[in-house]
Amino acid sequence: MNLKGKKILLGVSGSIAAYKSALLLRLLVKAEAEVRVVMTQSATEFITPLTLSTLSKNPVLISFTKNETGEWNNHVELGLWADLVIIAPATAKTLSKCATGLCDDLLTAIYLSARCPVFFAPAMDVDMFKHPSTQDNIQKLIGYGNHFISPEHGELASGLIGDGRLAEPENIVKILDDHFGKRPVAAAKRVLITAGPTVEPIDPVRFISNRSSGKMGYAIAEAFAAAGAQITLISGPTHLKTSNPNIRIITIETASQMFHAAQDNFGANDLIIFAAAVADYTPRHVAEQKIKKQGDSMTLDLAKTTDIAGTLGATKKPGQLIIGFALETENELSHAQDKLARKNFDYIVLNSLNDPGAGFAHDTNKITVIDKDKNVRQFDLKSKDEVAQDILNIVIAKWSEA
Template sequence: MNLKGKKILLGVSGSIAAYKSALLVRLLVKAEAEVRVVMTHSATEFITPLTLSTLSKNPVLTAFTKNETGEWNNHVELGLWADLIVIAPATAKTLSKCATGHCDDLLTAIYLSARCPVFFAPAMDVDMFKHPSTQHNIGQLISYGNIFISPEHGELASGLIGDGRLAEPENIVKVLDANFAKRPVANAKRVLITAGPTVEPIDPVRFISNRSSGKMGYAIAEAFAAAGAQVTLVSGPTHLKASNSDIRTIGVETSGQMFEAARENFQSNDLIIFAAAVADYAPRHVAEQKIKKQGDSMTLDLAKTTDIAGTLGTMKKPGQLIIGFALETENELSHAQDKLIRKNFDYIVLNSLNDPGAGFAHDTNKITVIDKDKNVQRFDLKSKEEVAQDILNIVLTKWSEA
């Protein structure tokens, strides 16, 4: 995760949802972030400082001074220490004080001293959340550059059902992690990715396809979108759905449809990644009615499909990068290098079905990346999310050198 080694200051204000801060701290620590917790006085009535200090492995601060010694908890120093501040739960009162600069406790003093990104995760009853004054305060805080993690819809402590539930800790961590995933070099870059299988119909109920799950292509799309790139994902039929709402997804079925979608978007993108498993052949004629079983055998007349990567590779503009994939079973390296040259790729990602845990349907992959200068990088077996990060890092390094 991108939270490793990051300094996170968690502000906890007085809401029944404060109990969720324990899990939030635990998840942040598990992600190897350094966590310090600041609580308002009312928050201590819902969860004890001892609980959060034990989980964070740091003293929890609740006031400007330590009562026993009179030692000052330096709010300016704390505000500058943090790489990110998240206030969760953020009550209507805390939102109001931060929006107006009403600084009467340690948490609001730290907020006013911060130079890092500040995230607010509201928690309150539905009518309080929708009240014009609360919405005004949220608008003010957003105008200051703060980031909001929207509350979730569900049953509230009052018994009402609506918006106002504190976002689940797992979802808060995802938002914070994505903040650190952004890379300046990826901003304003446009990325086109193909993913999944294609389906070539034989008749209204039968088709030719392959075992591709689309997991690798989707993982790559998520990695580049999290880094700040504008991602268009052309996907064949799959049960997957992009979790990042910024990813523009174009659903297709046949290789012809995938070619048309990729061709229409090719010229406007800086990077094209051909991760889809496209059928090489398709039935020359598609029966309008279901083909009835007759005789002991059946012959299908297959026609070669358009070579999407090869065709679009001839259209590459200066400055564009193209990455292809090669799934091989024999003479893997030589076949991949030949494909890289023939299709005008800048990089090719080689998978071998001879490697356990690699290839279709697995949650893991083992890749070798070859560039057009014949440099070879071999990677260990990893999750497909980690493989996507490796591919992302190769591209970011290339863009940084440009």
């Protein structure tokens, strides 16, 4: 893991979710990070300093001085010591104090002194989290360059259901690990990815779609976000979710909506990856009411949808890279090479439905990557997360050459 040997300062503020800080601490230590814990006074009402000091193998710091000796807990040294500060849970009060520079305790003083990345993982009731003052403080802290790990949706201590649960410790550790795994060349890049199917309505009940799950596109988004890139993910209907704060999702349903979203964002990105399975045709007329069953047959009048990749590929600017996907069932290589040339791609990722475990719905994929110079690279059957890493490595190598 990338956390090995990293110096992590874990801040714990006063929330019922503070019990999860012990689980988070245990995972960080297991990843071989060196962890020091700083608690607010109110946090000690939810979990004991003894628990966290035992797990971290370091004294837990709470106040500016050590009461028994009067020795100073130097917030400046602590801020400079850390490779990363993570405040989890971060209460509405702690967010407010950090946003306004009010450092009336050791934790907030360390925050103001830190030169390393600072991550906030909020935990509070849903109405507190959604209150404009909390959201303003979050936006202010993001504007200062801090990172946020979004709270999760679920049942809260109040009994309400909504956003506000502290992110699970496993998810927090993954985000922190990904942070240290960032590739410098990717950190300044912006990436646009399309994923999932489109849904073309026939009437209010029926639609035309395909078997795409979106798993490949989402895996690519996570891989590039973990490398440090800023991601815009245009997603058709899917049950999938993302965990990385570097990923901004635009949800769409139809091919037309996907085209307009892609067109609006195309020019601002360094890399565009067309991984979505877009409908080639859509009903020319959508019935306003459910179509009743009549007769033995039914004819649909279909109109061709806009070729998103081809249309936008024709407008590619110098320095932009475009990767397309081709799912084929016959003459796979020749069809993929033709598509690569027609749509002005730099690379095309070919998968064949003739390969077991490849294509739609699977957690695995088997790809062949072809570039515009007709170089062909074949890969073994792998998980889609591993396939995403292979695609990332190809792009990183290309960016590094430039």
